[in-house]
Amino acid sequence: MEITYNKFDAKAAEKILFYVYALRDPRDQTIFYVGKGEENRWYDHIHEARTDLVKETLKLDTIRQIEAAGLKVEAFILRSGIANEKFAYDVEGAVLHAFRLLERSGKGSGLNLTNIAEAHHPERGLVSVEVAQSMFNAQKAPEIDFPCVLLRLPKLWYPEMSDSQLQEATEGWWDAKRVKNGKERAEYAFAVSKGVIRGAYKIDSSLWRERKPPDRDWQDDIGKLPRWGFPGCVPAIGKSNFLNKSVKHLFKKGDVHPAKFLNCNE
Helix, strand or coil: CCCCCCCCCHHHHHHCCEEEEEEEECCCCEEEEEEEECCCHHHHHHHHHHHCCCCCCHHHHHHHHHHHCCCCCEEEEEEEEECCHHHHHHHHHHHHHHHHHHHHCCCCCCECCCCCCCCCCHHHCCCCHHHHHHHHHCCECCCCCCCEEEEECCCCCCCCCCHHHHHHHHHCCECHHHHCCCCCCCCEEEEEECCEEEEEEECCHHHCEECCCCCCCHHHHCCCCCCEECCCCEECHHHHHHCCCECHHHCCCCCCCCEEEECCCC
């Protein structure tokens, strides 16, 4: 028997405006997806799971498993009548991060989110008060009197970036000319985003190497001087006092180079 759903009719779809919704698995009553949309956006996921059988995601696989069991995906409207899409994104983000906080605190037994990450303004999402302070007015970092390199990340750091994602972004890959004179002496590497330290790693000269297959974006080096990185570094536990502190004062106005070595002169 085909599983059918009661979608919004034309009048309801018009009057509901933008809304935020949740999809629930009837097998264990867990909420597995939060989204925003208008009209029958909530149903689009079900339609996609049925028609695009090649595409595999946690969300679509969950929908297929529910229907394979002869059950319906349960859909709930969390907030309707939202005036515009911008506000709907904000409500969606707030709900998603509230659910994530419950998951992480062990209180989210009814949650099993398949949302990989908030796609819109993740920098405005779930964050501790301490980190939020650093985002709006970071305190000046303690004096750095040891050999290190400050590496300004090419992609924006955001609060929910995992430790592994941040480390991978910091390890490489850097312009060979910019790291040539310091990589032999730097003992630590700091990941810097918008002038604030977000990661600290212990490195040494033996870790530095040229980019090669299958490293990230290795194809970009074909016909060029290979970039360098230091895969295999470890978090610098003893330097945690530098995290979430500002080093903007160490960069001169107009300095656009991503790598800045300190105390690495011969």
